[in-house]
Amino acid sequence: MTFKSYILTIFISSGIYGCSNQPVTDATLSKPIYIGEKINEAGAIDCSELKDKLGDATEIDAKVKGEVIGICPDKTCELKMDMEDGTCLIVKMNNVNISIPKDATGKTAIIEGKAYVDTTSSKLLPGYKIDSGLSASESEEISNPEVSLAFNAKGVIIR
Numbered sequence: 001m002t003f004k005s006y007i008l009t010i011f012i013s014s015g016i017y018g019c020s021n022q023p024v025t026d027a028t029l030s031k032p033i034y035i036g037e038k039i040n041e042a043g044a045i046d047c048s049e050l051k052d053k054l055g056d057a058t059e060i061d062a063k064v065k066g067e068v069i070g071i072c073p074d075k076t077c078e079l080k081m082d083m084e085d086g087t088c089l090i091v092k093m094n095n096v097n098i099s100i101p102k103d104a105t106g107k108t109a110i111i112e113g114k115a116y117v118d119t120t121s122s123k124l125l126p127g128y129k130i131d132s133g134l135s136a137s138e139s140e141e142i143s144n145p146e147v148s149l150a151f152n153a154k155g156v157i158i159r
Contacts, residue, residue: 039155118150
């Protein structure tokens with residue numbers, strides 16, 4: 001076998017191997033994706049029930065399920081879940097350096113951890129509002145802090 005034939009054979013073989021050996025992700029297999037601690041779905045309440053469960057408390061342990069409506073583009077360790085009342089729940093991972101798949105939007109997430117009342121200062125809000133599409137002039141008009149529900153998850157299932 002000549003040197004050229006040998007090189008050509010290696011080139012063709014690696015091309016065939018490379019095309020047939022594509023990595024398969026959980027998303028393409030339609031299997032649930034587990035992030036952080038492995039949790040289960042048992043006992044998860046609907047996201048719309050979280051405010052009632054919290055009541056007058058400022059923090060509770062909870063397991064919640066709901067639709068993912070967004071992933072933070074800069075920090076793929078945060079996701080937003082629909083509270084079904086026009087607001088969203090910001091979910092952060094509990095000291096876990098992970099990335100939530102960007103194609104999780106529109107899928108169902110089950111999260112387990114601590115739900116808490118979060119206050120965002122009026123100094124930070126304009127930047128957040130600009131990131132979410134509000135104009136700079138509109139965001140400058142914000143003068144009051146924003147109180148909302150947030151979640152620190154120790155584990156997430158996306159399906």
